[in-house]
Amino acid sequence: MKILKKIIIAILLLLVLVLVIALFMPKEYTMERDITINRPQAQVYDYARMIKNQDYYNVWVMMDPGMKKTYTGTDGTVGFLYAWDSEKKAGKGEQQITKLEQNNLVAYELRFIKPFEGKAECNVRLQQTDTSTTNVNWSFHSSMAYPMNIMLPFVKGMMGKNMEETLSNMKREIEKK
Template sequence: MLELITIVAIALAIAIVIVLILASTKPATFSVQRSAVMQAPAEAIFPLINNFHQWAKWSPWENKDPAMKRDYSGAESGKGAVCAWDGNKNIGSGRMEILDASSPSRITIKLDFFKPFEGHNTAEFTFLPEREAAATNVIWVMQGPSSFMSKVMQVFMDLDKMIARDFEAGLANLKTLTEK
């Protein structure tokens, strides 16, 4: 019996070492990007992102927690606008603040997550005109540092795919909303 326990303990220790080695090979930063072409001018899309009060119309997280609590402060929209949220286990809690809003080409947001995991990232929306009249390519990027705990999680799950599903849903919602 003692031999079996020793074998299991050694196997477990080796597995832990392998996971830690794999985690240490993960990059120090991450970046997730998705885009969608919308048959609408940037001027029609920009205000839906530049004003956090408008996010309820398109945000991919609205359906994950309809009872999510929000607290708005700072400017109504644009630079200095702030939205803090507190939601269920699917949403967690956090705060976002618009750092820069260059209408109608770019919005940069400081994004702080508190629960279920702490994270400090930057989200950026870029609006590029397409060749087609009044069409806009909206590019949504989130980037930030990868903590060691995040790197360990990335050994078991694909962070890009997890976040990308929400980005794709949000962009599809924006597309539907702006192409009406």
């Protein structure tokens, strides 16, 4: 009985420690990744603003080929809405274009519905480095409520890898054209 009591106390102390650590961890976070694509800025922009193109490069979209997708509006324009529903890892959510700056910016909001609710502001910024090369900067800004924010280091690690793979896939697809 003493051993069981010690185990329960140890588990409770560990839980309290985790909750205290979460109090001091950030709740908001921003992630950025960059890649250089060997194509002119206008060509990269024309590809990046079309949300349906993500079927060919976005690792989250590619996780579940059977994912249910719906589209509202005209792809590549402000207000275009892409919704997904996946029984697998991608969950359920929406992506909506919120701002476009010709050849420079594609901004959108991600709204996660399942398995966890959340929102994120994302920007794809383009900068021409020379006549045939474009730097792509993809940023993701969101928040995690306490005590879930204790998971931020793990989420950022996993997301960072997925963002890099997505950008690499985007580069491959654009440079094929």
